[in-house]
Amino acid sequence: MSFELESGTLVPTPAVPLLVDRPQPFLSGTATTAPVAPARISYDHLVLPGDFPDPTIAKIGDTYWASATSAEWGAVFPLFKSTDLLHWELVSHVFPGRLPEWCDSNFWAPEIFWEGGKVYLYYTARRRGSMLCVAVASADNPEGPYTDHGPLVGEEAGSIDGFPIHDEHGVLHLVWKNDGNSRGESTPLWAQELDEQRLELVGPRHELFRNDAPWEGPLVEGSAMVRHNGYFYMFYAGNSCCGKYCTYAEGVARSRTLLGPWEKCPQNPILTDNSTWKCPGHGTVAEKDGRWFLLHHAYHANSHEFVGRQGLLSEFTWNAEGWPEFVNNSPQAAPLADVRVMNVTDNFEGDALSLAWQWPIGNLPRLEIADNELRLGANTARLGAVVAQRTYAATYATSVLLDTTTLPQGTFAGLGAIGDPYNALALVAGDNMLQLWLVRMGKKQRLLEVIFDEPCATLGLRLECWGGSRFRFSYSLNQGNLWQPLRADEYAINGTYLPPWDRGVRVGLIAQGKETATVTFRRFSLRNLR
The missing domain is CATH 2.115.10.20 (Glycosyl hydrolase domain; family 43)
Structure with a gap:
């Protein structure tokens, strides 16, 4: 059981379910030779x-x-x-x-x-x-x-x-x-x-x-x-x-x-x-x-x-x-029978960003795809540089690996749920620490900091959401093999404020800092869980 932090009150919320493959039913029987009229295709x-x-x-x-x-x-x-x-x-x-x-x-x-x-x-x-x-x-x-x-x-x-x-x-x-x-x-x-x-x-x-x-x-x-x-x-x-x-x-x-x-x-x-x-x-x-x-x-x-x-x-x-x-x-x-068909895994192969990625209008990202890495140029605007993916379900989990050795002093990079550049929840790393940002109507609040005793070359960042509006963050010090909740009590954060009047929430990669800085991401994953 986890809890949502809402106006200073702890509200119990369900844990995010794991994605489980279910075996498909096996149908057996004797074939018939009677003619069967072709089924009318449904286009709905x-x-x-x-x-x-x-x-x-x-x-x-x-x-x-x-x-x-x-x-x-x-x-x-x-x-x-x-x-x-x-x-x-x-x-x-x-x-x-x-x-x-x-x-x-x-x-x-x-x-x-x-x-x-x-x-x-x-x-x-x-x-x-x-x-x-x-x-x-x-x-x-x-x-x-x-x-x-x-x-x-x-x-x-x-x-x-x-x-x-x-x-x-x-x-x-x-x-x-x-x-x-x-x-x-x-x-x-x-x-x-x-x-x-x-x-x-x-x-x-x-x-x-x-x-x-x-x-x-x-x-x-x-x-x-x-x-x-x-x-x-x-x-x-x-x-x-x-x-x-x-x-x-x-x-x-x-x-x-x-x-x-x-x-x-x-x-x-x-x-x-x-x-x-x-x-x-x-x-x-x-x-x-x-x-x-x-x-x-x-x-x-x-x-x-x-x-x-x-x-x-x-x-x-x-x-x-x-x-x-x-x-x-x-x-x-019908709704998607299995939202897993819309899961996204991007290992940043080739030399161009997938067409499914998006960015805020007027903030065209500076980036390079090479050696199975996304190298995203930072900037100082609001959240910083952002590339994002649409979500397909109200409950999902997304993660990415961040190369912290490429982070100059004063540069923060990470993973967030983004309504627009003025409204977001993000877990970012920089200056040998993690920070949890709540951005609402353009004002940024730092909810939490985790300071590392020792540098970690590759940091895993994970965001989990259920019901479209309850968010939980975690991190990994070993390539995403073991995840540590950002807070021991596993509070969930209320994100009902995120979507603008006319748009859905995206999950995105963020690079905030001087424009001379470049941030390196690897192995992005988005799992839609209904």
Whole structure:
């Protein structure tokens, strides 16, 4: 039994369970020769586990491509590909290194669009020191490299969630949301003609509709459109998207012509909560073999804001009235049957960092991969330099080996649970000691120090979490073969404050100190335990 330290009170918490391999059942019997009809493939799956909000999907040739919101983590806008909709490979990013000059944050809601032998990615970002804008980048191939063309529209209240669509005459338009809810106003969805050659909006804009139904609450957003049987159908999200108290759901509206009039489905919202998935919404439509799907996000009920909004594929059909319908009006995807399939082991092989690693926007890490080592350049910003991995479950354990012989005086390096650079829990080593940091709203508190009698060349650091919010730290002086709890009484630390309103928690490696310092890590492991 361990205890949580919360407001000076010790609260008992369960120990983190060990990961145990279970034998698979062996089935025996006599084979039959009777013909068996092939089973109908179910596409209702969790296809982008982890923090992948606002996913987009597009078919280019015989391959499906997907991306998702990056928010405040780089590299910006991951690019996945699949040939069957179920198995996805991360192959590149739209902005893998430095950001476009005009923007610096809020990298939201990408939409992939194939047109005239080129691929375009419409996205949301914040103009430096100013408003949210819808912008566009393009490439000759879906995996890039991409050229940024800058913002298309940026209203005073903000413009987000751009979606390109040809009208009934074949004229390209951009549909987007006015972010009026950011200032307590309504949220009209606009459409305006888009000059395909100059990549700029032309002519007057037209309001399609706004949040005027009770279930939509303060907003409608995340529009994605498809044409079917003579109608434009707009799938859109309503209400509060994110965090512990989210109320998100998905609706649909239709119109014979792009500019309206639009009719909202009488059964809205058509995609809502169930016992497994919470707050589904903001997706893009795909078709395969005559079957229809929405790739959208939702929170898993057991991990919710701590893991973040995950990418689900949900199949729908068209009813007799011509409206899309989902089974039980909710996602039918099963959670990961065995989260161990998402375990991460990185021995830093080769000469490049795995594409799954991330870093805080604006803090591009200086690093080298060589000799099975990650050599991470330190800096003095907030936590320091950070490279991090998404988590996939509310309960997990992660560890790394740190070469302390490379730590100059005054440099600290270690392992942490990171909501963002302003909110983290981290175990770091430096100056022949261990320190436990609690960083909240940018203020760092040193909870504990352990001073070593003798130097240790290789120090193991381990972080364990259960329920998404209870953390325990330990260290090893013998290559991770024997772990010593950081405190003899094994207090657990309350980390409910970690996740920002729109992101899940990452686990990351930290290097804080002068920029001339380089820290060496080896053998990173992340085990997801539900």
